[in-house]
Amino acid sequence: MPDLHTRGAVQLATQIATGEVSSVEVVEAFLAQIAKHNQRINAVVTLDAEGALVRAAQADAALARGERWGPLHGVPITVKDAFATAGMRTTGGYAPLRDYVPAEDATAVARLKGAGAVLLGKTNLPVLSGDYQSVNPIFGRTNNPWNLGHVPGGSSGGSAAAIAAQFSALELGSDYSGSIRVPAHYCGVYGLRPTEHRVPMTGHIPVLPGAVNSVRHINTVGPLARSIDDIELALALIAGPDGRDWQVPPVPLGREATPEPGALKIAISVDFDVPLSIDTHAGFTWLAGELEQAGASVELIRLGDFGFSLPEAYETFGEIAQAELGAGLSPEEERAAVSAFRANRTDDDPMARGMANAIDASARFYIASLLRREALVAALHQAFEQRGWQALLTPVTACPAIPHCDTGTPIAVDDCDVPYWTAGIAYSSPFSLAGVPVLVAPLTRSHDGLPIGMQVVGPRWGEARVLAVARALEQFTGGFAAPPGY
Amino acid sequence: MLLARIATHNPALNAVVTLDAEGARRAARAADAARANGASTGPLHGVPLTVKDAFCTAGLRTTCAYPPLRDYLPLHDAAVVSRLKAAGAILLGKTNVPWLLDDAQTDNPIFGRTNNPWDLQRTPGGSSGGGAAAVAAGLSLADIGSDYGGSVRIPAHFCGVYGLRPTEGRVSLTGHLPPLERQPPAIRHISTPGPLARSVADLGLLLRVIAGPDRRAPSIAPAPVGTHGPMAAPQVRLAYAPTFAGLAPSAATCAAIERLASDLAAAGCQVDAHDPAHDGFDAAAAREAISVISQAEWDAAGWPELDPTASVAESTSLRAYAAALAERDRLITAFQRMFDRYAAFICPVTPTSAFAHRPKGTPIPCDGRLLTYRQATASYTIPLSLLGVPVVTAPVGWDDDGLPIGVQIVGPRWGDAHLLAVAALVEQVTGGFRPPPDRER
Known part of the structure; x- marks a missing residue:
């Protein structure tokens, strides 16, 4: 065969x-x-x-x-x-x-x-x-x-x-x-x-x-x-506890029926104060149009309007990442790692700032970061609950697959040069911080034939909902298609 | 009826x-009316209970025994209080605690x-002392307490x-004081709310009501409590250790546990003497780790602000905190090894039964020995607190002075329903709750 x-x-x-x-x-x-x-x-x-x-x-x-x-x-x-x-x-x-x-x-x-x-x-x-x-x-x-x-x-x-x-x-x-x-x-x-x-x-x-x-x-x-x-x-x-990683609780996965397109209630956010390639933006505009035509409710949002401050999310992410990844390193090693990271970012970059603040952190500082994180998660959950969103759709990165380059090289997003890490993780890291489930699914292609995916985001423990919504969306976007020649 | 009992007996207690x-009364009338109409407000429909004065109750004084809060009326219910009310429970009032919950006595x-x-000359334990006393004396059908180093277990036993x-991680601490509401809710480990009641079945019912996520505490996972059918004795294999964490209890406590073991064996259970130290569980290391974690988290929660007498320790480094959490992981793994073979582990709650009132920190006699206050209160509870494992405290006998002796029945993490089934079996064998003799006023 x-x-x-x-x-x-x-x-x-x-x-x-x-x-x-x-x-x-x-x-x-x-x-x-x-x-x-x-x-x-x-x-x-x-x-x-x-x-x-x-x-x-x-x-x-x-x-x-x-x-x-x-x-x-x-x-x-x-x-x-x-x-x-x-x-x-x-x-x-x-x-x-x-x-x-x-x-x-x-x-x-x-x-x-x-x-x-x-x-x-x-x-x-x-x-x-x-x-x-x-x-x-x-x-x-x-x-x-x-x-x-x-x-x-x-x-x-x-x-x-x-x-x-x-x-x-x-x-x-x-x-x-x-x-x-x-x-x-x-x-x-x-x-x-x-x-x-x-x-x-x-x-x-x-x-x-x-x-x-x-x-x-x-x-x-x-x-x-x-x-x-x-x-x-x-x-x-x-999924599920293994008797070794004690942080995993026994939460059932469940399963949800695929909603009818007309029954979908979706939020879309493309506005992260970060450049976004025209093709990516067009993909979301197109999907929003298709969904609305099918009778779905589509809300275009900015996360900041719901108490989920992106600058705060980036900074808190930087703090926790540095604190946890750095806890096994000496302060000198930590400083070196942060410098390397920072070298490729602008001075006012909140993630880099968070990382720098977390070098040789005290437990008190770290716990404060975790609490700030929890407040952001609570805000995100509250938004889902109050607005009744089944899922939030966002871009995955600023543009499709980048050409090979040295780590840290600024990335061309259409006519704009975007710092390397911003281009890579500005859209994904806030949801990392939140600890919420995210499915990436194919959305469209760029004008030069590269895939463009989307993040389908749900509240914590909501994988069944995320997958169900993704199944509904697939009816519009189509599923996987092989690269030419494979 | 309960209000009448409170009027009669609470002054002495x-x-x-x-x-x-x-x-x-208002809530009770509403509950009765609803029932008359065939409606139910929930699994605790009309059940009158009390709540430890550490939990915020909207519009009802909540002090945590902390003088600056003597007239404090919270705006919002604590998460557990919301859930109790949503389940139809009637809140009678608040039960006493020591200052900021910081003692194993209640004053x-x-x-x-x-x-x-x-015995009015003795302590009911702490910090959920008022709750345990109220439930024992029939002033309330149940209470919701909280347990850090033993604050549900010690009062239940006493x-x-x-x-x-x-x-x-099952039950939300939102609205539990301390930390006070203006302070960061930094206590991320060790602490948990928990019910006090007169039967195992009531514990299970209350757990199912209070467990579960709340939006302000995203770390509480929606892990179902689940149910577990009754267990037949021959299905049950139990480990027990009257001497645990390197400390022998009083002879009376030892005897009570040995008697329990033989009664369970007579009922058909397989009962083995087994100390988890043999599986590599190091209670001293557990005490050390919990001390680092507590220090870090209470510091982050602003404890020095609340307790100026607290020794100002150097701020815990993240390295030390991370190492303590990693040590905790190792200790959980070691302790839980026995659950491959045993359904539950039985050990004492404290070395003696309830002791006479005394200033905090003074030594406590145990047969011929003098134990430090800490030894006499926290030895058997603190090492288990670190692990986050579920523990049922059950009364199993009395000492020669007629004071109750309880035991800790311990199960694996997330195995609460199964543990309650084991505890129900123990309850059957021991005959269950017996009330203290009523005292005339």
Whole structure:
């Protein structure tokens, strides 16, 4: 079957379970796709073809015996190289870990494997997930399948590229300031950043193996895929307490019916006081028009009007990020990291200011930051409640996938030069701070054919609502489309 | 009827310090009328209860036993109070607490001292002392207290009632003082509201009413309490340790726990002596970690402003705070290992039964030994507070002076419903709540 590699996880799971295809056939199809295209893209950086085929054969044999391992029985997946994979090299893109082979799977990996998934290999990322491009000294650079001269995004850049190029059926990424969402947007795929503490972080690098975990907020684990169904299945498999990450409470996922377009009540915000590419803006204008025509209620808003101050959000984000990421570093190391970050931003940048203030922070300062954060979350939730929004739609970044460049280079957004980090995370980081669930879904394309995605934002624990709204919106935008030639 | 009991018995106990008789009667009449019309206001329809004077009650004096607040009338109900009212409960009034909840006895400059209904010369415990005394003496059907280092558990034990300290993060602290309303709500760990009642079933009912998210506390997750069917004794495997956290309790306490263990075994449970220290749980490390976390959070909440006598410690560094939270993670993992094998763990609440009133901080005799105040009050409760695990306190016997002895029944985090089912089994075996003898005025 020539198109096996185009199919999604749920689809393949069904077809393997019914015997329509074998797991081995499916694995071979993805391996062939990787062999054909990965050289150019460099998304998959560790490949275990042999191991995958053995596992696939076992999957087929098990099925023949009437055994079913789980909802992903025999389905091939790849995983961001930030996640520990037992017996398979896990580097985090970080040279000192180039030969690190964990003994144990990260929780999310174990759960996908436990559901029957076949792990093909690991996908590329920047050093310790610290950039929205995916380059590192071990494996080099990943390119965007839509245009090799452009980045796939980061830090889950290899993940998104692998899904777009159809190297596997499902991916596992992580998102701090935008690391699932930016790549999903740049590569035209779906990516879910779940509610904070929905999915255990156990086995994710960073934290470096054996180090004290000080990153207690904002970081999340989530799936990337070619369909909402796949995202939903993956989330159900990886969510929930694991007896290791004590911050994860047992909150059910639930499921919501897809609303009729006419029943939708949506807020759209494109106004973040940050430049936005004309094509992106046009995409939202178009969608708003389509929704209104279908009878939906669409409200164009500015977050600041609802008590969610963006400058305060950026500054608080900077404070918490620096405080938590820096708690494991010496003050000198912290200052160096902040300088590097700051060097590429304007002086009055609130995020940089927050970071600088948080160097060698006291617990008191940090707790005050967390409380400011909670006030902002409360404001956002209040807005949802009072206005009755089912979801908030926003851009993911200022423009489509940027060309490869040195980290920190100002980014051209139409005629405007925008600071590197602003162009990358100004739209995503406020929702990171809020800890709310965000699905990135394909919205449209730029005039030069690059994907443009949108953030579908809900209140905390509202993944079911977010996915339901996204299904309704997909009827207008269409779903995943493969890059030309893949 | 309760108002009559309050009138008769409260003067000697001084448990209820603010009474809203008029409001309660009004609400009761409304509840009766609704019921007559076939309507129900909720799972606590018409149930009269009290609330610790730490929870803001709109329009009803809330002091936290802190003199500057002696006439304070909050504008808004605390989150738990809103939920109780929404469930149809009738708020009778507020129960006594020590100054800013800062003691395991209940005495303060505004309302004075609360006495234990079992022996007026003894403390009912604290900080939810008024609540436990009110419930034990039948002045209220239930109370909502709060527990940091033992403030629901110790009074429940001293007064012979049931108390629940839910899993940390289930119940919102919005509107709980301290911190005062003008101060940052910086207490992010350890503290939780919890019910006091005369049966395990009531604990469960109240938990389901008060648990759940509130908009001002986004860290409270919508984790359902769930239900758990009754457990049959042979299904239940229990661990117990009369000596816990390195401290042996009084002989009477030890005997009560051993008797409980053998009664449970006779009922068909599998009961093993097991100290979680064997699984790597280090109670001293727990005390150390909670001290760092408390210091940091109370400092952030502005405690030095409230208590000028507090020693001015250096501001806790984030590194130290982060390290303490990481240590907490390790300790939770170690403690919870036993729940692979056991449904629950039973240990004492304090080394002795209720002690005679005395100035805060003075030593307390335990058989032939003299324990420090801290040892005698916090030894068994504080290490568990750190972990955020759910704990039921249940009365299981009496000492030779006729004072109740309770135990902590501990379960894994988020396992509240299952723990309550285990506690219900213990209740069955022990015969449940017994009221103190009524004293003539």
